[in-house]
Amino acid sequence: TGFCAAKPRFILSPSGELELVPQPFPTRDDLITALESGTVFDRIREHEHWLGRPEVPTGKLSSLVRLGAAVWVHWERSPERLWLRPQGEPFQVTLAILETFHREALSRGAERAVVLVFPAREDLRDHVEQGLVYWNLFYEELEKRNIDYIDLISPLARKYRELGEQAASIYYGGHLSNVGNAVVAGELGAWLAGER
DSSP states (O other): OOOOOOOOEEEEOTTSOEEEEOOSOSSHHHHHHHHHHTOHHHHHTTTOTTTTSSOOOOSSOOHHHHHHHHHHHHHHTSHHHHHTOTTSHHHHHHHHHHHHHHHHHHHTTOSOOEEEEOOOHHHHHHHHHHOOOOOHHHHHHHHHTTOEEEEOHHHHHHHHHHHGGGGGGGEETTEEOHHHHHHHHHHHHHHHTTOO
16 A cells, blocks of 8 residues: 554553554655565564563474464463453553543543443353453453443343344454444443433
8 A cells, every 4th residue: 555554552661651652664665675674573573562472482393382382372362361460561551541541531621531342252252151251350440540431241242142143243244233333322322321
């Protein structure tokens, strides 16, 4: 496209302040230069939280060991593990982003500001089928900071159960469908009306 944008990334400074990580390639020319010089991966991995986490054996190991290491890495990086580690960087950075959003919205004249918490398709399914809940620590931290939030997991789970065999219609691809978004709109409308 000629446009080298990436999603913004944030880190916490040593003093705990939220800092925006500069785009690794602000222009197309910067990207071309990095490709030609062979530094593209060095630039991309700067500030990368997952680099070397967890450390796994590499090299000329058996396929079974490499497969086991891949399963372990996948488990360590799962959302469940992240949200059960409130001192971890992903948890803390997420809270800092939401605190900043909340504070800036109110300082710019918003009467109220709310955080919508959307479940991934797999999380919603596991919540409905197994009762899996691992995000309560996150909700507790939002409450400590007086940040309003809408838990969309519970109403979407009700819709999921109501739809039965048609529950897959809540999502379209990786996003909510019109069915799922109708649930979100209803919850947001109730919040705006002061019913939540």
